[in-house]
Amino acid sequence: CAGGDGNLPPVESRSAQDLYLAAEKELQTGRPVNAGRLFDEVERLYPYSEWAKRAMIMSAFSYYDAKRFGEARAAAERYLDFYPADEDAAYAQYLVALSYYDQIADVSRDQTLTFDALQALRETIERYPDSDFTKSAQLKFDLALDHLAGKEMDIGRYYLKKKHYTAAINRFRVVVQDFPTTRHTAEALHRLVEAYLSLGLTEEAQTAGAILGYNHRGTQWYQDSYALLTGQGLTLDPAGDSWLSRIHRQVIQGKWL
Amino acid sequence: QAVRVGQIVVEGNRRVEDDTIRVFSGLEQGAVADTAELNAALQRLFDTGLFEDVSVTPAGGRVVIEVVENPTINFINYEGNQRLDDDALAEVVSLRARQPFSRARAEADAQAIQQLYAQSGRINATVVPKIIRLDDNRVNLVYEIREGAITEVQRISFVGNEAYSDRRLRRVIETGQAGLLSWLFTNDTYNQERLELDKQLLRDFYLDRGYVDFQVTAASAEFARERDAFFLTFRIDEGAQWDFGQMGVTVFAPGLNEAEFAALINVRPGETYSAKKLDRIVERMSFLAGQKGFAFVEVTPRVTRDVARGRVNIDFELIEGPRVFVERIDIRGNRETVDRVIRREFRVVEGDAFNARELREAEQRLRALGFFERVEVRVREGSAPGRAIITVDVEERPTGSLTFGAAYGSSEGITGTVSLSERNFLGRGQAISLELASGAESNVVSFRFVEPKVFDQNLSAGFTAFYREFEYDESSINTTRAGLQPFVGFPLSEDSRLSVRLRVSQDKIDVVDSAVSPILQREAGEEFSLGVGFTYTLDKRNSPIDPTAGFIFSLDQELNGLGGGPQYSKTTATARTYTSLFDEEVVLSAEVEGGALVSFNDESRFIDRFVLGGDSFRGFERGGLGPRDVCTACGGTGGTENVNDALGGNMFAVARLEATFPVGLPPDLGIYGGVFADVGSLWSLYDTAGASGTVDDSFNLRSSAGVSLFWDTAIGPLRFNFARPIVKESFDEEEFFRVTIDTRF
């Protein structure tokens, strides 16, 4: 039932090592799914052998490599059930996190996978603090957080465009207060300047501009806010705002502003 | 008594390592542990699900943990399942191959499979997990399944209904009886949710017709052991039929004037009570209050009974409600649909006053999009009192569809249609569809793209690209029209809509038969035509699917010839009204349709003129009535061939009367009958110099009558028409029989 070329003896009768090496060969020759299946056979036929443990983590890696995220996660979680304190456990946990992380949808869609990824990444960092995956788990954690901030921005821009300034302000505040370290904070502050000026609350606009200047002076957002606040008006490329190009951007490209 | 935990000894484990078991037990080497702590360790080890049996016993300075590992699952397979395949079952099962087997989880999985069968209507399915022991402490897990037959609803009967017959109420209820092709239908299997829905449908039906006290007192389902079906009986108490009585408004919120709200009551005393009308009035009143800045005013109708006159007096009370704001609207489950496409259906915005009615309406609007299997708008307490967080959970459904249709008419033969459409393109709510229709005498290819809400407002825009080729044997010519039609559309009011379009097309008429009428000969050739037009529709029917009351009116006006080519104005208007008799069993409809083409250079072409016959005038072939150039041995090259060509007309008017009624067969067969009569004519040409001399293009009345038979099959609603002209011209072409399968649009 498993892969392997026709002339090999049926799986049942092959030794754990033989199956394991065949699986490794499949992996090197760019057939990760077959590799995953063969590693599973090692575990199924010889659960108590030393090969079984290795095979379980290798099967998780093979499925992940083949972008079969569901199977990869199942194999990794099984490894963690049996060998939580083992040296490959950190990698298994990290694979679980990656299987969520790689499926994160763009900001305008459901973000449940982002939350799952954050959860799994946090577990990687907290349960295996000094493993060699902790650093890249930390990096991916920040990127996933950044993604959640992106979603708040997406909704904030929607309300800003529709002139619902209070709704927009509250969304951008969430980014500034709950996601201070993400790349979106600068834009959030500039949007707050835009929204507060539209409402006529100039001091609040200046406060937002000041925070932007203090933390993110080098950004284009700061230049935009500076221009708005000092009244010179934002420089807009002429083509940017013609009626037709707005239709093109929104209906064809799906870009929103 | 506490004991010092010296060394922790682990015994009986084969796969799980000693260290792992020590970590799981949570016991620390060298710490003091009392019996409670030891028990906790025991429990922790059990919770891992890895062990069949565990014991933790202190012995001298050491603690001995003895385990019996759960066997590892080698294979899981299912026996006895036909209706649901292994993959479907695997989805609900938590145990997987190579995981440790545990009896508790196997039992739970068996239960899950049984639940899955119940949902698909097989209530009496049984699932038993069995283990086959293998060497090396491994097992094969087998689920033995006995599906049992589908539990169908055999007959629905009602007790206590005087005002409406069992048949009428059955039509109200969605659970059709077990029909002929029952294994195809999914909606007539018995499940609890559907029963609740049926009760709600009955309640809405009666509440809309004045039965204020209507109640479903009991809904019992006797299970027919041998025929695996249910007999559903609804015991209902209709109560009396009430009318609207005195209606008034009392305002408790300062600053609102009663007269303005009283003006919104559009129901006169004596009219039959209707829950829908009452709801509409409450809706309009709260909207008006909102517009006046009183966001928190709640409108509650207080009902008092005038028993003597059988009337219900209603006093609309406007009371200032609690000040609650919407803090956030969170949308979840939209894996395909873009957030904005859902959010824009909400009139309420974050920071606005909380309004339960608006949330219900938004939920309706989301369901009406047709993108979701399930939509649930829920409210929970926000981050502070007076704050509400709205969560919108959607479950998407496949929005691509492939539908087939066919029509047979004695003159045009069979035409088949295939249409491929995607209603939620890229999750942006845009709709694209490609339609191919071809038959003996026509080929049509059209592609359509619609963005329903440009800039998220009520403005839809899109275009249709089309290629339409028709063979008119009866006029010995072919017409081909290929072009592009961009359009925009927007609602004018709740029930009316305006759509404006531009049409750019290349129109060609070519002659295919030597014996052709000189009139058509002169019109042959290719023209580029550019026109603008609008369509106004007002739809006051009580239901778009099977209307039994109300009317629909539409006006279409087109101006053509802006960029050269034929210059004309073409106007078409249709009005159709519906009514019903014998508690909506018999549905009558009367339709009047007319059209006029007025040319600015006193010429018109066949492709632009109106053609009647076939579906538009039953009893006559397509083009079978109207001005016709007929003569023998007067056409063709040598002037020896007969000419018999329909010329179409610049003006037409038709009245169609129709009645549909049940034919006494059990309704679940979906067969019902109809009679119809068409009266009208097609007339007026600019060029009447035909092969037969001057062609008579005056108004000659035609009429026809006939019967039709409808059958709702699984493939689609089938319609058979048998019609016979009554008043006709000698040269008209008749058509006695016609059948169509209406494709779903």
Place this chain on the structure above:
Amino acid sequence: CSPTVTVHGYVPSEAEIASIEPGIDTIASIEERLGRPASTALVSADEWYYVQTTMKQLAYNPPEITDRVVLAVAFDRDGVVRDVSRYGLNDGQEVPLSARITESGGQRRNVLLAVFGGLLNFDASDFLNR
């Protein structure tokens, strides 16, 4: 066809605004009488903003703002009302919004997948028109 008017946000009634007494009213009394506002000051929560916007929309063109009231209630350090100010529609500026956005990744839906993806998973009931 008459335009539809919608009101968003909330500002207390004229009578309630008039009843605010600087120097006497506190955060608690304001919250109790007027309710907590939808938006508070960015940094120090010592300034409360009530905003109410009236929008008019005619058939297809975008909604325009016909009126806006912004009520700002400022508190001093001990939470006592310092002053009350009111801004109208004309205090707001018509701000050109920057069209640039900070890109974020994630699986985009590509066109081909959408067209055929949508088709591939149509369910049989659509096909059978039931």
